[in-house]
Amino acid sequence: MAVKKTVLTVLTGVGLLAATACGGPSDGNGESAEPQRLTTTTVPGTAEVERVTWALPYGEPTTLDPAKVGDYSPQTVEANLCDTLTRMNADFSLSPGLAEKATWSDDRALVLDLRSGVRFWDGSPMTPEDVVHSLERQRDPRNQALYGNFLAAVTSIEVTGPHQVTLRTKGFDQTLTKALSTSFGAVSQKAYAEKAGPAYGTAKGGLMCTGPFKLDSWESGGGITLERNDAYWDTALRPKVRQVEFRFITDNNTLTSALLSGEVDGTYELPPSSATALAKADNGAVHLGPSTQNVLLIPANADSPAADRRVLDALSLVIDREALIRNVFGGAATPLKSLVPPLTWRGDPAADRFDAAYAALPDVPEPDAGKAKELVAGAGPVPRPLVAAIPAGDQRSLQAMTFIQAAAEKIGVGIEIKQLQPTEMSSLFYDPSVREGLDLVLTFGYVSMPDPVSYVAESVTPRGIFNWTGYEDPEVTRLLDRARTTTDPAASAKAYADAQAVFTPATPAVFLAGPHERMFMNERISGAPASFAYMGMPWAAHLGGTGK
Numbered sequence: 001m002a003v004k005k006t007v008l009t010v011l012t013g014v015g016l017l018a019a020t021a022c023g024g025p026s027d028g029n030g031e032s033a034e035p036q037r038l039t040t041t042t043v044p045g046t047a048e049v050e051r052v053t054w055a056l057p058y059g060e061p062t063t064l065d066p067a068k069v070g071d072y073s074p075q076t077v078e079a080n081l082c083d084t085l086t087r088m089n090a091d092f093s094l095s096p097g098l099a100e101k102a103t104w105s106d107d108r109a110l111v112l113d114l115r116s117g118v119r120f121w122d123g124s125p126m127t128p129e130d131v132v133h134s135l136e137r138q139r140d141p142r143n144q145a146l147y148g149n150f151l152a153a154v155t156s157i158e159v160t161g162p163h164q165v166t167l168r169t170k171g172f173d174q175t176l177t178k179a180l181s182t183s184f185g186a187v188s189q190k191a192y193a194e195k196a197g198p199a200y201g202t203a204k205g206g207l208m209c210t211g212p213f214k215l216d217s218w219e220s221g222g223g224i225t226l227e228r229n230d231a232y233w234d235t236a237l238r239p240k241v242r243q244v245e246f247r248f249i250t251d252n253n254t255l256t257s258a259l260l261s262g263e264v265d266g267t268y269e270l271p272p273s274s275a276t277a278l279a280k281a282d283n284g285a286v287h288l289g290p291s292t293q294n295v296l297l298i299p300a301n302a303d304s305p306a307a308d309r310r311v312l313d314a315l316s317l318v319i320d321r322e323a324l325i326r327n328v329f330g331g332a333a334t335p336l337k338s339l340v341p342p343l344t345w346r347g348d349p350a351a352d353r354f355d356a357a358y359a360a361l362p363d364v365p366e367p368d369a370g371k372a373k374e375l376v377a378g379a380g381p382v383p384r385p386l387v388a389a390i391p392a393g394d395q396r397s398l399q400a401m402t403f404i405q406a407a408a409e410k411i412g413v414g415i416e417i418k419q420l421q422p423t424e425m426s427s428l429f430y431d432p433s434v435r436e437g438l439d440l441v442l443t444f445g446y447v448s449m450p451d452p453v454s455y456v457a458e459s460v461t462p463r464g465i466f467n468w469t470g471y472e473d474p475e476v477t478r479l480l481d482r483a484r485t486t487t488d489p490a491a492s493a494k495a496y497a498d499a500q501a502v503f504t505p506a507t508p509a510v511f512l513a514g515p516h517e518r519m520f521m522n523e524r525i526s527g528a529p530a531s532f533a534y535m536g537m538p539w540a541a542h543l544g545g546t547g548k
Contacts, residue, residue: 038290038516040090040533045526045544051243052525052543055255055267060221060248065201066186066209067137067145072269072535075183075448077224077246080540082186082209085112085131086177088536090529092292092450093347094181098126098210102180104487107172114163118233120189121214128159133190135167147184150176150454172485174492178451182536212239212541223247226540240544241525252395259284259520266521268534271396272330278520288332289517289530290343292447295336297388297404297510300428300438302469306386307508310379311413316510317372318407321364325513328399333513335364338504339459340452341514343532347450350493354452357497361504364511372411385414386439389428392419400512401442415440430465444515448536453483453496460503469508476503523548 054076061074069078087097096102099112118126135157139148151157153170160166167176179185188200192208199205203218210233213226224246228239247264249255256274258264262283270278275286297315299307306312321335334341338361345354376382388405390397398417405415418438420428428434428441435441447455458464461477479499483492517532527542528534 038288038530040289040531041527041529041542042287042521043526044542045240045546047240047545047547049241049525049543049545051245052241052266052540053245053247053264054540055249055258055264056246057250057252057255057267057269057271059250061224063201064207064215064218065143066134066183066188067143067147068201069183070146070448073248075535076268077226078183078186079534079536080213080226080244080538081207081211081215082183082188083118083211083538084182084185084536085180085187086185088181088450088533089347090531090533090537091346092343092531092533094178094450097181097185098131098187099180102177104172105166107487108169110167110169110176111160112165112167113161114165115233116163118210119231120192120208120210121229122189122192122208123231124189126187126189126210128161128163128165130190131165131187132157132159133193134187135165135185137188137193138184147179147182150179150184172487174486174489175449175451175454175484178449179454182449212237212538213244216243221248232541237538237541239541241540244540244543250393259522262522265525266519266528268517268519270518270520272328272332272518273395274520275330275332275518281520284520284522287519287521287530289519289532290341290346291515291517291532292341292344293515293517293532294339294341294443294445294447295333295400295512295515296339296443296445297512298441298443298466299469299508300389300435300441301432304386304439305379305382305384306439307469308379309506309508310375311382312508312510314372314375314379314411315404315408315413317365317368317375318411319404319510319512320367320407321513324400324403328396328403329513329515332518333515336511336514337361337364338500338511339456339507339509340447344447344450344452344455345493348493349489353490353493353497357493357500361500369410376411376413382413385416387416387418387437388440388442389418389420389425389438390442391425392421397442397444404442432468435468446532446535453480453492456480456496456499456503457484459509460499460507471503471507473502473506475499 056073058072064078066082069075084097085099087095101113103111105111137143138145139151154167156168189208193200196205203220207215212232214229216225216227218224226244228242232238252271252273256277325333390401401417408415457480459466462472476499479495483495486492526546527544529539
């Protein structure tokens with residue numbers, strides 16, 4: 001049966017999502033401060049502001065090309081530059097973006113009706129040809145794009161009207177419109193991107209997009225400056241801030257001092273140690289928001305002793321999650337029950353069904369060293385220390401892995417921590433040869449779009465790029481495929497819930513924590529979203545002055 005379904009037709013409101021956190025920032029003595037509430041947004045700022053300085057604690061981006069951004073720093077910047085075809089909101093719901101409507105005219109055709117009057121920063125109009133080119137760039141191997149897999153079932157992308165583009169597919173795929181809210185759905189000017197070639201998105205090659213800010217300057221090793229786009233098409237979101245300067249500050253002490261002095265106005269991904277020092281700052285506040293981030297301990301390959309389900313379960317049983325959250329995350333996290341946290345589906349029409357299924361999962365186990373030792377004995381002695389990889393220089397990862405290392409010692413399992421340089425750490429997720437000689441990988445990951453199905457499939461289906469141990473369950477694969485291809489949100493949620501009930505206890509991973517988003521913002525500005533959705537929305541356009 002053909003389906004006529006308009007996915008996005010009206011702008012949905014963004015409300016506050018409030019929940020009690022398991023604790024506030026640590027007071028520095030291992031004790032949690034008073035509980036704080038999670039909010040998706042902050043109070044709107046109403047005044048014009050000449051300049052805002054924002055920190056990038058993960059350092060300088062390697063690119064701002066929408067087809068290649070896939071990490072904290074580049075996405076924090078690029079989300080303010082290049083508009084997407086559908087738009088993510090602070091509560092992880094979706095709204096129309098550059099496409100006024102995204103409609104499945106039948107099971108094999110997704111029609112994008114584009115806004116008229118949208119212009120690039122140079123004043124030229126956005127055309128359907130720009131949209132087609134931007135999407136096709138994603139699957140051109142010469143571009144080394146990160147998101148081409150979203151087009152795996154797309155057979156053609158064509159201009160079908162003066163303001164219309166149609167994606168023809170092998171079948172209905174409910175994840176496609178959600179993917180259009182990420183960098184995958186960002187629109188660049190065809191002529192500019194073609195002229196820039198491989199340099200597109202670099203400090204030398206620049207960008208040409210339609211977003212609320214335009215790239216003004218990029219000084220390698222220094223900073224990136226964005227300039228307000230005074231001709232921005234979305235009049236309700238025209239920025240109140242004239243300039244946003246991004247500074248690359250990877251040292252926690254330097255970041256803390258800059259925020260306390262007012263030299264820097266704010267940052268996302270505030271480190272726990274900085275949050276402790278800033279908890280009582282008199283020039284701003286720490287804001288906690290819901291997040292789709294997850295912390296997992298994953299076997300690096302199928303041949304490792306760590307891939308034995310009994311060893312993983314033993315590690316899970318000996319790790320005290322509450323103590324881990326208190327000591328490593330300053331209380332700003334919750335124990336994780338499965339691969340993805342609940343914010344991922346918060347904006348879904350069937351969110352209540354997802355929530356019920358997540359709540360029905362077994363509780364996170366209480367520490368039980370005795371039972372953990374029995375599991376290790378059943379598996380046989382672990383013949384050598386397990387080599388666990390973390391990124392070099394990341395204090396949070398080192399603290400977490402050191403905590404896990406101490407817990408494992410209680411059950412006779414040795415762990416050797418190996419710190420990998422950034423390029424090597426990034427490569428191991430996609431290159432099996434880099435994982436040779438490793439047993440465990442501590443991952444701080446995140447879900448970048450409001451859809452659990454596509455993220456989970458990469459870990460629990462045979463062809464998943466994060467399925468490093470060969471986990472396979474035909475029923476899980478079938479259910480996830482149904483969740484992706486059914487047109488009924490309730491049926492999709494049920495299929496995912498049924499799959500989740502199977503893969504959660506079986507997939508080779510130890511679920512550790514779901515960190516909250518932690519942001520600091522100077523009192524002179526307000527309006528920034530507090531949730532992790534900032535990674536996929538033009539968050540700086542929401543900033544305004546407070547008059548303080």
